[in-house]
Amino acid sequence: MASVIAPSAQRLALLGGTRVGEVTYSAFPHFSEKAIARVGDVLRAGKAVGLGRFHSPEIAEAEDVVSRYHGGRKVLACSSGHAALQGALAGLEVCCGDEVITTPYTWGASTSCILHQTAIPIFVDVDPDTGLIDPDAVEAAITPRTKAILAVHIFGQPANLPRLRAIADRRGLKLIEDGSQAHGAEVAGLRVGNVGDAAGFSCMGGKVLPTTEAGYLVTPDERVFWKAAMIGQHMGRSPEKDFPDDLRPWVDSLVYTYRITPLNAVLLTEQFGRIDGWLAERRRHADRFRAGLAKSAFLRMPRYAPDVKPVYHLLTMNFDAKAAGVSRDSFAAALKAEGMLAFGYVPSPIPDWARLHWQNYQGPRVSWLSALEAAQVDYRNLPLPHCRHRIANSIETRFDFVDAQEAQVDRMLEIIAKVEASIDDLREHERLRGPATPARR
Numbered sequence: 001m002a003s004v005i006a007p008s009a010q011r012l013a014l015l016g017g018t019r020v021g022e023v024t025y026s027a028f029p030h031f032s033e034k035a036i037a038r039v040g041d042v043l044r045a046g047k048a049v050g051l052g053r054f055h056s057p058e059i060a061e062a063e064d065v066v067s068r069y070h071g072g073r074k075v076l077a078c079s080s081g082h083a084a085l086q087g088a089l090a091g092l093e094v095c096c097g098d099e100v101i102t103t104p105y106t107w108g109a110s111t112s113c114i115l116h117q118t119a120i121p122i123f124v125d126v127d128p129d130t131g132l133i134d135p136d137a138v139e140a141a142i143t144p145r146t147k148a149i150l151a152v153h154i155f156g157q158p159a160n161l162p163r164l165r166a167i168a169d170r171r172g173l174k175l176i177e178d179g180s181q182a183h184g185a186e187v188a189g190l191r192v193g194n195v196g197d198a199a200g201f202s203c204m205g206g207k208v209l210p211t212t213e214a215g216y217l218v219t220p221d222e223r224v225f226w227k228a229a230m231i232g233q234h235m236g237r238s239p240e241k242d243f244p245d246d247l248r249p250w251v252d253s254l255v256y257t258y259r260i261t262p263l264n265a266v267l268l269t270e271q272f273g274r275i276d277g278w279l280a281e282r283r284r285h286a287d288r289f290r291a292g293l294a295k296s297a298f299l300r301m302p303r304y305a306p307d308v309k310p311v312y313h314l315l316t317m318n319f320d321a322k323a324a325g326v327s328r329d330s331f332a333a334a335l336k337a338e339g340m341l342a343f344g345y346v347p348s349p350i351p352d353w354a355r356l357h358w359q360n361y362q363g364p365r366v367s368w369l370s371a372l373e374a375a376q377v378d379y380r381n382l383p384l385p386h387c388r389h390r391i392a393n394s395i396e397t398r399f400d401f402v403d404a405q406e407a408q409v410d411r412m413l414e415i416i417a418k419v420e421a422s423i424d425d426l427r428e429h430e431r432l433r434g435p436a437t438p439a440r441r
């Protein structure tokens with residue numbers, strides 16, 4: 001059995017050995033010189049504020065570019081992914097106690113858009129391999145109060161859109177997609193964002209399609225587009241020329257400020273011009289990583305059907321703690337010490353979070369508690385076994401390889417191989433010291 005007497009070249013950095021070396025990334029987000037020049041032009045021309053597509057050619061251009069990417073669907077550029085998602089719900093008139101079946105395994109904004117509409121999130125379990133919402137669990141949770149399903153394409157993996165669409169159609173529900181981590185992902189030939197009744201995407205600077213802060217809504221339904229615009233776009237003084245007449249009496253300035261700036265609109269346009277190349281690079285690097293990871297004894301990537309094309313926003317791996325004989329957190333700490341980002345992205349199932357527990361809530365007041373109380377929904381101690389297992393056993397890492405970065409992929413593989421080769425030392429370390437603190441980003 002290997003022990004602390006391993007030569008220092010192989011000794012784990014966590015135990016005082018020499019680290020393999022930092023995994024590095026090119027500047028991200030990267031903006032072309034043209035994009036930067038266009039931002040300068042907008043600033044110099046005094047066009048930095050734009051009240052929607054009819055006031056700003058830059059916003060109209062961005063919406064048209066994104067619309068072409070989404071097969072001609074209506075696109076509303078927004079200030080953020082959250083704004084786009086809340087706009088999607090508002091556009092579909094999902095609010096006021098309606099139940100929305102959704103995933104507990106995501107970033108909080110996929111849930112807060114529901115809460116901010118005073119709708120009621122109903123959390124169901126996920127696929128244990130991918131962490132994506134489980135269509136069978138969705139179907140089992142439908143009640144007469146259910147109005148919509150909100151699926152999240154987490155880590156760039158597309159949710160099972162064919163099944164979710166079929167369930168929504170059969171049961172008379174709306175389907176909303178959160179594509180914030182998955183621009184360009186596909187399943188069964190369907191691009192995410194093109195299947196739901198509405199979809200919201202984030203384009204904040206860490207995403208697959210990054211600007212600085214922005215988002216956009218996609219919908220096949222013109223009325224959904226206009227109703228979404230009504231809640232976030234300050235159209236009060238001048239409803240646009242195509243605006244539906246029957247909605248005009250309800251246009252005012254009782255709105256959220258969810259408009260995009262022309263600065264981010266030009267970035268959105270320019271970044272979309274590069275998306276195909278970026279996705280190809282992410283996928284190429286992911287294929288290399290998957291091939292190298294085949295040698296790993298304890299880590300593997302989720303398994304995808306041949307018609308599933310993820311975009312690898314973050315790279316997610318399943319860790320076999322039983323085979324390794326150490327906790328996920330100790331293993332991640334060892335990877336991190338060698339130079340690789342390694343963390344659990346989702347800290348706990350969203351329904352565990354205290355700000356949803358109206359029954360015993362002590363914190364600063366929040367607007368959604370009365371809706372949750374009126375619905376008598378109790379999120380405390382939901383079983384969600386697959387979600388909990390994945391939270392405890394997955395390892396995520398950054399994967400923004402959008403130019404030739406094979407050496408960095410190989411370095412990650414080298415780090416993993418080194419930690420696995422010294423697993424006995426890590427086990428002994430954990431036996432003496434206990435597991436590492438939870439691996440957070």
Ligand SMILES: Cc1ncc(COP(=O)(O)O)c(C=O)c1O
Nearest residue numbers: 080081082107109110180202204
């Ligand atoms: C899955 C998911 N949904 C929604 C959002 C919200 O996007 P934004 O930060 O642009 O509001 C994010 C990212 O932050 C996200 O990762």
